[in-house]
Amino acid sequence: MLLLSGCLTRKNALPSDRVVGSKSHRKAAKETIITDASSAPKGVRKADRGLLAGYAEVLGVRANELDNPTLYAYIDDWMGVPHRSGGTDHRGLDCSAFVGLVMRDVYGKSVPRVSKEMAEQVKRKYERQLQEGDLVFFSFGRGSIDHVGIYLHNNKFVHVSTSKGVIISDLHDTWYYRYFTRAGTVR
Helix, strand or coil, rough: HHHHCCCCCCCCCCCCCHHHHCCHHHHHCCCECCCCCCCCCCCHHHHCCHHHHHHHHHHHCHHHHHCCCCHHHHHHHHHCCCECCCCCCCCCCCHHHHHHHHHHHCCCCCCCCHHHHHHHEEEEECCCCCCCCEEEEEEECCCCEEEEECCCCCEEEEEEEEEEEEEECCCCCCHHHEEEEEEEEEE
């Protein structure tokens, strides 16, 4: 049971009206970068620009500031995959599974399967110190860490939303910032 409790599983944890350009099926994920970041342009279509340029636009940086092109290609492959508690594949996955896969396949690092245990194994950082690839942790009212995402740039992070699947969100969005607990670098 502990294995499945690593991510928030409440339905509708993020109101659907806060999502920009979202489509939940895999085909749409190949065409649109899904985000609920309030500053993101609506429907950033990757077909109209290069992969890194599309992500750079969403993140508010120049494409050459994206340090790890492999990370964005990997995120792109998972973009829009739905949330499924305990899931670990393209049919659905939870937040800790997604982070574990990225850490293994992009960074060659191993992390625990559960977000709470991940948080115990990172070198803690202040928010102002966050860099691409660092982990951000949240506690949605249960008293312990129950959600994790990967920091990108400009307060944006990628994670698995229970209502929208793999998505990019803004850490300073009132919803997330209220539950933001800690952050750090995988050792």
